[in-house]
Amino acid sequence: MTAALNETQNTILAMVVEGKTNAQIAEKLHYSIRNIKYHLEKIYKVYRIPDKVPQNRRALLIKEVTKQELAKYM
Numbered sequence: 275m276t277a278a279l280n281e282t283q284n285t286i287l288a289m290v291v292e293g294k295t296n297a298q299i300a301e302k303l304h305y306s307i308r309n310i311k312y313h314l315e316k317i318y319k320v321y322r323i324p325d326k327v328p329q330n331r332r333a334l335l336i337k338e339v340t341k342q343e344l345a346k347y348m
Contacts, residue, residue, distance in 0.1 A: 278320045286313050291337045 279287065282303075289299045296314070300307045314332075318325070321339055323332050 279317060283313050283317050283320075286310060287317055287336060290314070290317075290333045293333070 285303065286299055289302070294302070296307050296310045299305075300310045303310075317336070318332060321336055323335055327335065
């Protein structure tokens with residue numbers, strides 16, 4: 275993952291990449307959905323994903339970026 279994200283954001287990102295919904299992530303981490311959305315917005319800014327991209331597409335873009343990052347280390 276990226277150093278620009280904190281531990282919580284890395285955890286949320288991993289769950290998004292797995293296909294979890296905001297509600298599922300919030301329940302698992304014992305956070306509010308609003309708090310999850312806040313962290314997601316920070317993640318999207320780090321990955322420079324525009325606000326106009328739909329939520330499900332954002333997750334796919336992040337998944338692709340993380341695959342590329344992981345490939346660097348293999």
